[in-house]
Amino acid sequence: MVNNHKRKGVLRKCAMNQPKVEEASFVLIMIADPLGVEENMDRVLESWEKLGYMKPDMRISYGNLMKSLYGEKDSLTRKLFAVKNTSLYAMNIMITAKGLGLDTHPMDGFDEACVKKEFNIPEDKIIPMIIAVGHLKPGVTLLPRAFRRDLTEFTTYNDYKK
Ligand SMILES: Cc1cc2nc3c(=O)[nH]c(=O)nc-3n(C[C@H](O)[C@H](O)[C@H](O)COP(=O)(O)O)c2cc1C
Secondary structure (H helix, E strand, C coil): CECCHHHHHHHHHHCCCCHHHHHCCEEEEEEECCCHHHHHHHHHHHHHHHHCCCCHHHHHHHHHHHHHHHCCCCCHHHHHHHHHHHHHHHHHHHHHHHHCCCEEEEECCCCHHHHHHHCCCCCCCEEEEEEEEECCCCCCCCCCCCCCCCHHHHCCCCCCCC
8 A cells, every 4th residue: 555645656657647646545556466375375274174164184185276276386377366366356445445435546557667666566476456545536526437338248148159
């Protein structure tokens, strides 16, 4: 979370100079960690064992299953897995923030290398987006919602083809 005015200014420079980065109450740098599997797997398996999700003798096979599902450390599968999880988390944050009376703005308009350098984020991490969070400026009215495809245009049933 970046909530210090000076640091928000630094982030703004990495984010195409977008004013909202500095004006928002705070900005979240969403970080996907492809190595989170190794870091947390033991703790997750331990809780699964404790809560009865699995028997103790299944620990090794569950561990191997996780590693094969999530891909090798440097694989695209692993990176996508990390980004999927972080994006689900991001959307939940945005919905929760709205429920708390805050507005959010997800942004992809930033230089990832610059954000990593300025905020000491290790090279192996991925930043799927940054999210500005705050209150709408008093007196500002948003433009009406722009074009959205109708659900029926991209929903099919039981097969990709209509
Ligand atoms: C992944 C993603 C990245 C985006 N990046 C930016 C951005 O850098 N700057 C910006 O002004 N809007 C960006 N947008 C668009 C806005 O976040 C937002 O979707 C748009 O203003 C429409 O708002 P609405 O979806 O609530 O109608 C991005 C949207 C998404 C989904």
